[in-house]
Amino acid sequence: MSVILEGQHITKQYKTESGDGTLTVLDNTSISIEEGSVSTVVGVSGSGKSTLLHILGGLDHPNSGTVLWRDNSIYDMDRQSLAHFRNTNLGFVFQFHHLLPEFTALENIMMPALINGDSSEKAGERAKYLLNEFGIPDRAEHRPTQLSGGEQQRVAMARALMNSPDLILADEPTGNLDEENTDIILDYLYNLRDIENVSILLITHEKGIAQRSDNVYQLSKGKLEAL
Ligand SMILES: Nc1ncnc2c1ncn2[C@@H]1O[C@H](COP(=O)(O)OP(=O)(O)O)[C@@H](O)[C@H]1O
Numbered sequence: 001m002s003v004i005l006e007g008q009h010i011t012k013q014y015k016t017e018s019g020d021g022t023l024t025v026l027d028n029t030s031i032s033i034e035e036g037s038v039s040t041v042v043g044v045s046g047s048g049k050s051t052l053l054h055i056l057g058g059l060d061h062p063n064s065g066t067v068l069w070r071d072n073s074i075y076d077m078d079r080q081s082l083a084h085f086r087n088t089n090l091g092f093v094f095q096f097h098h099l100l101p102e103f104t105a106l107e108n109i110m111m112p113a114l115i116n117g118d119s120s121e122k123a124g125e126r127a128k129y130l131l132n133e134f135g136i137p138d139r140a141e142h143r144p145t146q147l148s149g150g151e152q153q154r155v156a157m158a159r160a161l162m163n164s165p166d167l168i169l170a171d172e173p174t175g176n177l178d179e180e181n182t183d184i185i186l187d188y189l190y191n192l193r194d195i196e197n198v199s200i201l202l203i204t205h206e207k208g209i210a211q212r213s214d215n216v217y218q219l220s221k222g223k224l225e226a227l
Pocket residue numbers: 014015023025043044045046047048049050051052
């Protein structure tokens with residue numbers, strides 16, 4: 001198995017409110033993500049999970065350490081290259097769906113492809129395919145407020161898959177859902193992993209979610225430990 005993403009010796013510190021101290025959220029910690037795998041990071045609220053996901057996903061620089069994408073250091077890229085890298089190789093799913101309220105489900109899903117310069121015809125075709133794969137072909141013309149929470153997250157996942165990324169980074173994707181919808185979302189995620197040949201990094205405070213994943217890590221006191 002080849003490693004697609006690797007965080008090496010990542011340290012992240014924030015200035016504390018009063019400004020005279022530092023909070024070390026990630027403390028010289030490392031993680032490797034293998035191609036085709038589902039990895040889960042569990043940790044209590046405030047343990048630094050979102051910080052880790054942002055750093056691994058090219059959204060926030062670490063204070064020290066390196067993030068390698070297929071052996072290339074992502075924070076050595078300039079801003080524009082890094083943005084292009086993210087939009088091409090990674091798909092993000094967050095706890096709150098962040099769908100654009102004035103656009104339909106289909107248009108929201110198409111957006112990353114349109115940003116990448118694909119034709120609306122090509123983007124529309126793939127978006128319809130993904131809506132179908134997520135079991136909601138009849139929701140194409142609905143706006144986000146007209147969808148249930150579970151449907152909103154399915155649309156958000158379809159959008160994350162739009163540009164056929166190699167890795168999905170999902171930060172508490174089921175954090176707002178009931179148990180039934182959580183199971184549905186996870187089923188889709190695992191199915192899509194196989195159909196779309198995508199690796200997944202799931203970040204969650206709910207330990208039960210980790211059961212089906214290939215690798216589980218616990219984040220505590222700034223360190224990742226394999227469970
Ligand atoms: N931009 C920031 N500035 C200062 N402190 C932050 C910032 N982002 C997060 N933190 C702090 O870092 C810690 C980890 O936050 P976070 O990564 O969001 O944890 P989690 O996602 O596990 O709940 C928390 O104590 C949080 O208050």
